[in-house]
Amino acid sequence: MPDETTTRAKPASRRWSSLSRLRELPALPRLLLLTQLAFNIGFYLVVPFLATHLAEDLAMAGWAIGIVLGVRTFSQQGMFALGGALSDRFGIRPTVLTGCALRVLGFVVLAAAGDFATVLAGTVLIGFAAALFSPAVESALAERGTDLEERGIITRTELFGLFAVCGEVGAVTGPLLGAALLGVDFALTCSVAAGVFVLILLAHARMLPRGTREPRPFLAGWARIARNRTFLVFAAAYSAYLLSYNQLYLALPVELGRAGAGWALGWMFALASVLVVLGQLPLASWARSGLGAGRALPLGFGLLSLSFAAVAAWAPWPPLPGGFALAPAVCFVVLLSFGQMLAVPVAQDLVPRLADGEDLGSHFGFLSSAGGLAVLLGSGGVGGLLDLAGRPGPLAVVPWLVLAALPALGGVVLLVLARRSARP
Incomplete structure (x- = not known):
């Protein structure tokens, strides 16, 4: 495991303001970081309140709620390896865009869901969308971070640190907005979350470069x-x-x-x-x-x-x-x-x-x-x-x-x- 104690990147400013560091970055890395913020806002708008909605609005039994939450976790965290392999196979751009589209669809389905099967389908779409989206964004950030480090703008470790900060801000903001919207209607909350991901989809469709390398075999990365x-x-x-x-x-x-x-x-x-x-x-x-x-x-x-x-x-x-x-x-x-x-x-x-x-x-x-x-x-x-x-x-x-x-x-x-x- 490499142990580099020095770095080629020597940013002119050592200000630790996240906003100032974001401004120093080129457009695409900045988009990837702000995407993590928006991604978490959209996610935490809905998911922390899902169990309450299922119990109070849909009167689901505890075992059904447990299955829904467990399937969501598995379809996201458990499928990251599959999502990463798909990213390597088809490229970052199509994988990210597909993940955004699936999450929009998942929130739309969840907004209209009135029975266990439909809730489960929307939950699976939301989870698997993250499994497609996150590994692709992280690999794109790693590639851009290498270039930024060589140019002396920011180290790749600091870039991932900014990634964590943006995610944390989104994780705090999302539940606050979700709690405010929940008093109105859960379907409205899902619709707002879907709208957030429509904006993410449009931004990435415009700014993510199209892949130029040949697609790799699907299992090459796992091998x-x-x-x-x-x-x-x-x-x-x-x-x-x-x-x-x-x-x-x-x-x-x-x-x-x-x-x-x-x-x-x-x-x-x-x-x-x-x-x-x-x-x-x-x-x-x-x-x-x-x-x-x-x-x-x-x-x-x-x-x-x-x-x-x-x-x-x-x-x-x-x-x-x-x-x-x-x-x-x-x-x-x-x-x-x-x-x-x-x-x-x-x-x-x-x-x-x-x-x-x-x-x-x-x-x-x-x-x-x-x-x-x-x-x-x-x-x-x-x-x-x-x-x-x-x-x-x-x-x-x-x-x-x-x-x-x-x-x-x-x-x-x-x-x-x-x-x-x-x-x-």
Whole structure:
């Protein structure tokens, strides 16, 4: 695994304002970044409120709602590898445009859905659209990032850091708009989301270049991945990140419940978003140019592990009085966010190098699907263990220590990979 501690890109300005950095970029990379913002706005307009709509408006049973949400997750996260392979086979432009069109269709179907089968069809379209769209956009960003780094405009790691910031802003804005629209009508919310993706489709149809290379065989990227043992180990170790970050939605509410502060969940999400928006760019730059991948990735995963260990230290004891009861949850969110900000842009920057610049869609898609599989397999076991953490006691530390061990193991594996690749 490469460990470059220096970079050719030396931007004239070291301002960390996301807006100023966006202005420095050419039109196409800027479009890709703003697309991530709009993509998340459109997605989070609807999906966080889907379960409420199904239960209250359509009177669906709990098992039906669970199937719909599970199928949505699988059709998105589980299909990333397929979407990436399609991107390599047919090119970035047609894959992105098809993904946008499918998501528009999915929201239109969901707006009109009044029964389980139609809801399921719209949900599958929405999920699979992301599986087509995201790996293609990430591979396009990696290709453009290489050029921008060579021209000294921005490093590829910083570009992926901006990508994360734009996604986070969209993830915060979408639910706020969705909550406002939900009081009017769920169909209207879906229609607005569809409109957002129509705009994304038109912008990409106008600005994405047409492919000039010959289409590759459909399974060529998967064959390269199967032969690339370093990338396979890297993907397995990196999947601990997505499982860890998913605990914002699974483990954090349990800890807040133990502290008697369930009301603070929204504030914890807001804290995580603010940290990413303000801290992602300087941390991405430091990770790339100051630490190098071989140190930034293990350090980031170490912070992920420490975030769970911090809660474990408090779990056996009764909550502290007043606002101090939130201290373990705040430590958890802060450490988890800093670990994510250090590790993720560096890992995304490494993918093109580990792939030798070939079949990037397949590699990005495989990396996402590996993380999705880790969440699918790990969430059930973790969810069962978290029952022990709901109240203070000696056993309350067990789930948090198990969760701490997973990114710690991933960080050790990444450290070993880095040291092996550094040898002559």
